[in-house]
Amino acid sequence: MNSNVPEKGRPFEEILKELENFGKDDPKYKEAKTWSLVYYLNEEYTQFLNDAYSKYFSANGLNPTAFKSLKRLEKEVLRFTADLFHVDYEACGVMTSCGTESCMLAVKTYRDLGRSKGIKKPEMIIPETAHVAWDKGAEYFGVKIRRAPLDENWQVDVKTVEKMINKNTVMILGSAPEYPHGIIDPIEKLGKLAVAHKVPLHVDSCVGGYILPFMEMAGIDVPVWDFRVEGVTSISADIHKYGFAAKGASCILYRNIDYFRHQVFANQDWPGGVFASPAFLGTRPGGAYAAAWAAIQANGIEGYVSLAKKTIEVSNLLKEEICKIGCFEIIGKPIVSLLAFRSIDKDVNIFAVGDVMEEKGWHIDRLQMPDALHAMVTAPHEKVIEAFITDLKDAVQTVREHPELAEEGQAATYGMISHIPLRGMVRKQVIDIFAESYKLNATEIDLSDSSAVAPGGGDSEAGKKSLVDKIIAWYVKKKS
Ligand SMILES: Cc1ncc(COP(=O)(O)O)c(C=O)c1O
Structure with missing residues (x-):
């Protein structure tokens, strides 16, 4: 047996502790630092859902x-x-x-x-x-x-x-x-x-x-x-x-x-x-x-109405504050709680901004056609708007001072993937790499590492090179 299943079963408590530890690097949704994937209110409510x-x-x-x-x-x-x-x-x-x-x-x-x-x-x-x-x-x-x-x-x-x-x-x-x-x-x-x-x-x-x-x-x-x-x-x-x-x-x-x-x-x-x-x-x-x-029973109509009201207030504030920075615009006129913003300043690469924000602990999705960042707002984001906007301004400053950031990390990956003209070929590459990553001996897909070897190594193809390396290599070969 190569897997790490013990011969004898382990105590529940020890297993639960280890499970909790697995999540230590996951997005910090309880602190409202994620802008997608999770709809979280608070611990008491989550425990209630758990009980139900x-x-x-x-x-x-x-x-x-x-x-x-x-x-x-x-x-x-x-x-x-x-x-x-x-x-x-x-x-x-x-x-x-x-x-x-x-x-x-x-x-x-x-x-x-x-x-x-x-x-x-x-x-x-x-x-x-x-x-x-x-x-x-x-x-x-x-x-x-x-x-x-x-x-x-x-x-x-x-x-x-x-x-x-x-x-x-x-x-x-x-x-x-x-x-x-x-x-x-x-x-x-x-x-x-x-x-x-x-x-x-x-x-x-x-x-x-x-x-x-x-x-x-x-x-x-x-x-x-x-x-x-x-x-x-x-x-x-x-x-x-x-x-x-x-x-x-x-x-x-x-x-x-x-x-x-x-x-x-x-x-x-x-x-x-x-x-x-x-x-x-x-x-x-x-x-x-x-x-x-x-x-549904716990929120009732009134609970949902008040959540919706708060959510829209928070989204509107977020849109306003993003626009005030001066180098971004909101795409279209969204009236609900999802929005995308893009750069209107050639010196501010939006994906590089995304990378800097991620380093600051924010989980934020990237969009393509056009390049943009995305936010799905919930009521609990109210408590982080100020911190988010402060970090966003900082990120803009950093990107202006370091134009090379546009060519590194996830900015390089997303920038390149979204602009390669042969979309069918991109699809094929993505399928290959994604499938590889499901080999039982693969390391996880690394969207930011542009070094030759992804952290953790690994025996499979996916473990040997990061996604950005593989696509760059493939594209350069294609063009030459
Ligand atoms: C408009 C729309 N349709 C479908 C889906 C897919 O939902 P799920 O991720 O639960 O499969 C989403 C997810 O965000 C969505 O926004």
Whole structure:
């Protein structure tokens, strides 16, 4: 045995301590230093979710007739969501494990609905800014993507969408909002197209679904984006984002069963018994349903409204302060709590700023096309805005004084990857390197080390060189 499993089992306490230690270098989300990935309120609330999760830890939603408790929890979560999205209980839906699963299920559903109408070469029209889960769904389910460009407001260009609709179109998509820049597509206009051309319209509200309704209740101006728009046939929304549930909780709701039935899988001939399943997962974790239900009960409408209000105040302050620095601009006019900012000063490389901020302990995502930094804001970020802006000003100063930073670290990696013209080749390289990193003898992917050997060494290809080295080497070879 090469793995480090002990011959004899170890005491629980010792194992738990070691587990905790594994996370010592993880992003510092409890201090609100991460601007993506985690939706965290406080320790007491997290412990409460933990308790709720544990009560159904072993329960399995695979067979809805066995654990009636889970079916009830799921239904109550979905009814609450239906109320939020203004659809009656003719609506149909399921809880899923994540936004990606919800989006991919919609692709499968509309492909099969299309097939039932005789469409053999299904196509879907999605905005350029649609979440990558849609590309994944298209690839998995053999649906061709037609990518609609954006207009000057960074919203999908509805006129082009209309031109793209043809006899093979099985669905069109709008986001509320899209992840990269936090912009809401013009759902009402898309709804008109959907009705006129009789095509299904899905609204991807994975990130916005549990904040937009509460913003509206708080009196904030929000365009209509949900089932009130005629033509919207389904919506995906993640309770594990602004619903502040435990991870593993999203949902998809369809206006009625005529759509949803195409999502359901059944096999009547399996020797294990007649089998039916409403989503991708086989075993479905009961804990995630229980924690989602508990999160909704604990926050209540009032709690969510006050969180939404605070979140938008914090986002607005953040946008203002970023713009005041003078060398950045916010991309588009996001009204929700996600935003992207880019440099408008040629001496301030945005990715180098990202690297300096990371050294200061901030976890911040990089965007491409255009190059930018990203922030997903939550209410607890209120306590760090001042520190963040101070560090951001410092970072700008450092980058101005050290232009070489643009050619080092992650700035070099992101700068290069986002500007290499042969996108198909970049994709191939990324797949190779990513797959390598899953070899059991690989070291982790290192996005910042531009030295020849990644820390920790390792026997595999991925362990020998950092990502930046490999792509640079490949690109230089390609060009020469
Ligand atoms: C608009 C949108 N759709 C889909 C997803 C995918 O969600 P998940 O990461 O839970 O799979 C996200 C994630 O941020 C998103 O913002």
